[in-house]
Amino acid sequence: xxxxxxxxxxxxxxxxxxxxxxxxxxxxxxxxxxxxxxxxxxxxxxxxxxxxxxxxxxxxxxxxxxxxxxxxxxxxxxxxxxxxxxxxxxxxxxxxxxxxxxxxxxxxxxxxxxxxxxxxxxxxxxxxxxxxxxxxxxxxxxxxxxxxxxxxxxxxxxxxxxxxxxxxxxxxxxxxxxxxxxxxxxxx
Amino acid sequence: xxxxxxxxxxxxxxxxxxxxxxxxxxxxxxxxxxxxxxxxxxxxxxxxxxxxxxxxxxxxxxxxxxxxxxxxxxxxxxxxxxxxx
Numbered sequence: 001x002x003x004x005x006x007x008x009x010x011x012x013x014x015x016x017x018x019x020x021x022x023x024x025x026x027x028x029x030x031x032x033x034x035x036x037x038x039x040x041x042x043x044x045x046x047x048x049x050x051x052x053x054x055x056x057x058x059x060x061x062x063x064x065x066x067x068x069x070x071x072x073x074x075x076x077x078x079x080x081x082x083x084x085x086x087x088x089x090x091x092x093x094x095x096x097x098x099x100x101x102x103x104x105x106x107x108x109x110x111x112x113x114x115x116x117x118x119x120x121x122x123x124x125x126x127x128x129x130x131x132x133x134x135x136x137x138x139x140x141x142x143x144x145x146x147x148x149x150x151x152x153x154x155x156x157x158x159x160x161x162x163x164x165x166x167x168x169x170x171x172x173x174x175x176x177x178x179x180x181x182x183x184x185x186x187x188x
Numbered sequence: 189x190x191x192x193x194x195x196x197x198x199x200x201x202x203x204x205x206x207x208x209x210x211x212x213x214x215x216x217x218x219x220x221x222x223x224x225x226x227x228x229x230x231x232x233x234x235x236x237x238x239x240x241x242x243x244x245x246x247x248x249x250x251x252x253x254x255x256x257x258x259x260x261x262x263x264x265x266x267x268x269x270x271x272x273x
Contacts, residue, residue: 045201096250156219
């Protein structure tokens with residue numbers, strides 16, 4: 001945000017290409033561009049045409065044999081000192097990513113700020129995921145992806161954290177869930 | 189074996205894949221043309237400013253911390269999300 005403001009206000013060496021980063025610009029404009037909803041109007045017209053079919057969100061619970069959720073809540077329960085929003089978010093992240101795969105506890109054993117050490121997380125996934133039990137969430141996720149592929153549907157997987165995206169991107173034959181890294185071939 | 193082709197749309201490189209603007213454009217084009225089965229993305233990078241018309245299903249791995257961005261991504265502000273993570 002600071003960088004984006006400097007650039008906007010003309011301070012700093014804006015001719016330096018390092019100043020330009022599309023992500024910085026997006027962070028700056030996000031609060032203004034996020035106002036498009038199905039109720040948005042402009043100049044008396046709907047921003048989103050009424051004929052556009054609305055998506056039907058569905059909340060999918062983990063598979064019924066899920067044990068990881070209770071384990072995650074027990075291991076990373078909120079303490080009395082967890083009073084700030086940052087602390088609550090940290091615990092929530094630990095609970096939910098452990099519930100996706102218990103190997104997350106090994107990610108937390110890495111460097112001082114191992115949750116931001118993405119290379120470390122990849123090493124943990126490569127070394128530990130193969131032998132880890134698939135959680136109820138992961139089983140359900142795999143079945144959803146298989147179903148979508150069978151129907152020929154394209155999908156977008158979204159998270160606000162990197163670890164789950166690294167996890168679901170991971171290729172592992174034993175899970176019969178191959179996300180082949182052949183995407184590289186798309187642009188050589 | 190599914191042999192999926194998956195792209196990434198992130199602000200951080202994962203699994204050695206690039207995050208340059210060129211890579212992002214190539215990923216979006218590959219998704220929209222059907223070359224990719226899907227992509228993984230953060231809502232911060234892929235949530236706005238991109239035209240992702242090649243996919244018909246979005247899978248959220250848990251709720252996002254920002255309800256505004258989640259509503260934006262889902263497109264149904266009246267939908268009440270439950271608290272299950």
